[in-house]
Amino acid sequence: MTEEQGRKGPFLRGENTTRRIMGDVALALMPALTGSVYFFGIRSLLLVVTSVITCVLSELVWEWLTGKQITAFDFSAVVTGILIAFQVPVTTPVILIIISGIFAIIVVKQLFGGIGSNFMNPALAGRLLLMVVWPGKIIQYVPAAGTDAVSSATVLAAMKAGEQGNYSWLDMFLGYVPGALGETSKLLLLVGAGYLCYRGLINVKASLAYILTVLVVTFVLGGGHLFGGDPVTNLLGGSLILGACYMLTDYSFISARGRLIYSVAAGIITGLVRIYSSYPEGVCFGILAANCMVGLLARFEQKHVYGTKYDKDQKTAM
Structure with a gap:
């Protein structure tokens, strides 16, 4: 197949665009945003x-300075901004939100080339930066409105310290x-x-594979005994x-089996961090580590390109 033929197709086209998809994700985050307020x-x-404005302006200015196509208004930067803020407590200094964005x-x-080319989730990477450089500034949690609790430790932090929590499953x-802005209400996230x-x-x-893997790992290895x-x-x-639901499945270009391996790997790392590290939460580490595996998974899970011959021995398109 010549390069010219490759450019002409065949291509599968759908109604979904980046703007429409990211707009839907931003809309889906609105219940949790309302709950955080x-x-x-x-x-x-x-x-x-602040986070959303920072992300959109950063993308706009960078694309303008580098002469790239302007994509700052496709809602991808908006989603990144919301997710960055959703991962920090309400006491976080505004300047740190700006730096993270x-x-x-x-x-x-x-x-790394813009949307679709970055090798890890930008929102999680922004959160990781804050955890590494300013850890004391993003662990000052406060109780949620409507509770009588005085302690500001998160549920997972209290459990890791061996303390008896004051919160029921319904409260959680x-x-x-207490928790980060967008993580506390599971009901609103599920909506x-x-x-x-x-x-x-x-x-x-x-x-589901990611969630179940975390639950299995923490059940089997957590609690101080098997x-x-x-x-x-x-x-x-x-x-x-x-x-x-909102950060794991960014990388959809790998095969179904590759996505399963990716999700299980993220779940194992998340669970192990929760159990054995000094951090009570491991979602950020688990998903970012799995992000770094995507290139390897894509290499071993390459699909046959339509219109080309396939060499079964070398497993490459000819």
């Missing part, structure tokens, strides 16, 4: 708006617990995820659902 006050909205868009996304499901399922934008198998972990608290007490 209810649980943590108007400052949560300030952080989200600039790093996520310019360093992680644009320097509804969001009446948004349900909309994305309706729109066909979530890989349900990958998300099969002594608490799977319900591990499901409802942290950012597992946020990560599984």
Whole structure:
């Protein structure tokens, strides 16, 4: 097949565009955003708006300076901004949100070619930067509105310290617990995820594989002895659902088997970090580590290119 023939097709075209897909994701995050304002006050909205503006402006300025096609208004930067803010507590200084947004868009996304070319999730990478450089600034959690709790430790942090939590499973499901802005209410996250399922934008198998892997690992190895972990608290007490539904399935270009391996690997790392590291939460580390595996998985899971011959021995398109 000549290069000219390759450019002409055949191609499969659909109605979905980046703008439409990212617009749907942003819309799906609105219930959790509304919940964050209810649980943590108007400052949560300030952080989200600041993060979104930072990400959009960073992308716009970079593309203008480098002469690239302007994609800053396709909602991908908006989604990145929302997800960055969703991963930090309401006490986070605004300047750190700005730094995280600039790093996520310019360093992680644009320097690697823009949307679809970045090798890891920009929002998670922005969160990782804050964890590494300013850890003390992003662990100052406060109780959610409507609770009588005085302690500001998250559910997972309290469990890791061997303390008896004051929160019921219903509290954790509804969001009446200390935590990052967008992770506390599993109900509102699932409402948004349900909309994305309706729109066909979530890989349900990958998300479920990731969640189940984390629960199995933490149940088998957690709790100080075999099969002594608490799977319900591990499901409802942290950012597992946020990560599984909104950040895990960015990389859809690998095969179904590759996505399963990717999800299980992310789940294993997440669970091990929760159990054996000094961090109570491992979603960020698990998904970012799996992101770095995508190139290898894509290499071994290459699909046959339509219109070419296939060499079974060399497993390459001729």
